[in-house]
Amino acid sequence: MSFSPVAKPQGRQLLISLILVAIFLSLGIWLAMAKTVTIIVDQDIQQVLTTWRRDVSGALTKAGISLDQGDLVEPALSQRLTRGMEIRIKRSFPVTLIADGTEQTVRFTGGSVEEFLEQQGVNLSELDRVEPDLTHGVVAHDTIEIIRVTKAQVTVEEAIPHGSKKWAEPTLEKGKTKIVRKGQPGLQEKFFEITYENGREVDKKLVLTKVVREPKDEIIGIGTREVWQTLSTSRGGVRYREVKDMTATAYYPGPESTGKWADGFTATGVKAGFGIAAVDPKVIPLGTRLYIPGYGHALAADVGGAIKGKRIDLCFETYKEAIQYGRRQVKVYILD
Numbered sequence: 001m002s003f004s005p006v007a008k009p010q011g012r013q014l015l016i017s018l019i020l021v022a023i024f025l026s027l028g029i030w031l032a033m034a035k036t037v038t039i040i041v042d043q044d045i046q047q048v049l050t051t052w053r054r055d056v057s058g059a060l061t062k063a064g065i066s067l068d069q070g071d072l073v074e075p076a077l078s079q080r081l082t083r084g085m086e087i088r089i090k091r092s093f094p095v096t097l098i099a100d101g102t103e104q105t106v107r108f109t110g111g112s113v114e115e116f117l118e119q120q121g122v123n124l125s126e127l128d129r130v131e132p133d134l135t136h137g138v139v140a141h142d143t144i145e146i147i148r149v150t151k152a153q154v155t156v157e158e159a160i161p162h163g164s165k166k167w168a169e170p171t172l173e174k175g176k177t178k179i180v181r182k183g184q185p186g187l188q189e190k191f192f193e194i195t196y197e198n199g200r201e202v203d204k205k206l207v208l209t210k211v212v213r214e215p216k217d218e219i220i221g222i223g224t225r226e227v228w229q230t231l232s233t234s235r236g237g238v239r240y241r242e243v244k245d246m247t248a249t250a251y252y253p254g255p256e257s258t259g260k261w262a263d264g265f266t267a268t269g270v271k272a273g274f275g276i277a278a279v280d281p282k283v284i285p286l287g288t289r290l291y292i293p294g295y296g297h298a299l300a301a302d303v304g305g306a307i308k309g310k311r312i313d314l315c316f317e318t319y320k321e322a323i324q325y326g327r328r329q330v331k332v333y334i335l336d
Contacts, residue, residue: 037085039063046089055080056087068092070107093140097122100148101198112137113144122146129197150196153207160186162215169221174241176223183218186211231291231333238291240333244283246310248292248332250325251278253315266302278302278313289335294328297335 037059039046051062057077060067067073070092075085092107099122108116114134117124124130127149138144162183172178189210195203231238253264253272266272268286277290277298284290288300295314307313312332316322 035081035083035085037081037087039065039087039089041065041089042091051081053081059087065089068107070109072109095138095141096143098143099146108138110138116144125149127151147197148199152194152196154192154194156190156192158188158190160188160211160215162186163217164220165217166220166222168224170224172221172223173225173227174223178221179218180221181216181219184216186215187213233293238333238335240291240335242334244310244332244334246312246330246332247327248295248330249311249313249327250316250322251304251313252319252322254319268301270299270301272302272315274315274317275299276301276315278304278307278315280308280311283310284312284332284334291333291335292330294330
């Protein structure tokens, strides 16, 4: 039996051809499925990658790029890859947020304070303040504080002190006083606007003062009624309205007592002699009629350089009588 010598080379050639076709088909399929994408991190091209992975997440895994919390990726991680796609990654950075009694560190990818608060879901009232301000561009490790501002109206009652008035009271004895009407304090309301920052009072402003009740002044009656009394003397009764304890001295209107001023007349022009008294007009007005036990009736008609306060100088007809009288404590009765 004989065999054809050309059968084996033809079979091998066919097998090789089939294998080559399969390889080219596989390569074509692989090339058809592979996609070239560009990965950009914070505006810088990280790498250009050819991969057969299906989505963005797979491409980043293939590239060995890991994501931190808060990082932004565009397109989304689940987005299917397409040829020529750009995958952009924006890295986040830490920012300290102080608000409503808490402090926390959160991550942010950049922008203004206003954008940061919007991302964190922080709402501001009309009065709230932010430090730094809303237009500030946030950078890594910034501290952003929310200051909650509230205002409240407070009413405070306050007493108004009463005054005091005096008037002449003719029914009351001179020298005495009495309360004719008791004083009554008034009442006023003060309206304040108080500003709080994070619950702490920082400002208090008076807005309005309202008088609820006017005060009533105290009225004090000053007695003006003269009380006349009678002093019994050896020459009969002497009617007087006041008595003063004083120191009495004596003088003679001649040069022995008054020196170069001895002209015989008093400061009021009355001729000096017995019954004339020198007084301090601040204590006893000139022209006042007097009675002094041990001396008698007198008229306050003269003054003297040494006669000050509760002192009285009594005139005598002779120098000898003045010397004999000397100095003594007396009661001076005011007769009118």
